[in-house]
Amino acid sequence: xxxxxxxxxxxxxxxxxxxxxxxxxxxxxxxxxxxxxxxxxxxxxxxxxxxxxxxxxxxxxxxxxxxxxxxxxxx
Numbered sequence: 001x002x003x004x005x006x007x008x009x010x011x012x013x014x015x016x017x018x019x020x021x022x023x024x025x026x027x028x029x030x031x032x033x034x035x036x037x038x039x040x041x042x043x044x045x046x047x048x049x050x051x052x053x054x055x056x057x058x059x060x061x062x063x064x065x066x067x068x069x070x071x072x073x074x075x
Contacts, residue, residue, distance in 0.1 A: 002059075003045075003069040009037045014044050038062065045071060 004023045011027035019025055030040035038058060046053045049071050061067035 001049075001071045001073065003071060005041070005067045005069055007037060007041060007065045007067060009065075014040065016044065016048055041067070041069075045069060 002022060006023075006025045008025065008027045009030060009032045011029055013027065014029055015027040017025040017027070026041060026044065028037050028040045028044065030036040032038075042053050042056045042058070045056045049056075051071060051073075055072040057070045059068045059070050
């Protein structure tokens with residue numbers, strides 16, 4: 001499944017807000033320095049979709065707030 005995400009780092013809490021069938025706004029408490037926010041994003045999405053962290057990949061936007069994410073189905 002392909003997702004389009006807008007990331008907001010330095011938030012008060014980790015939170016996912018849906019903005020359509022494949023668009024999300026994701027608030028992360030982590031800082032974007034040294035890839036901390038990307039690691040937190042993968043963990044939050046893996047928990048949300050109930051898959052392993054190895055099933056979630058950042059396809060595009062590794063250093064941007066706008067990201068395209070691929071989540072493999074657990075089936």
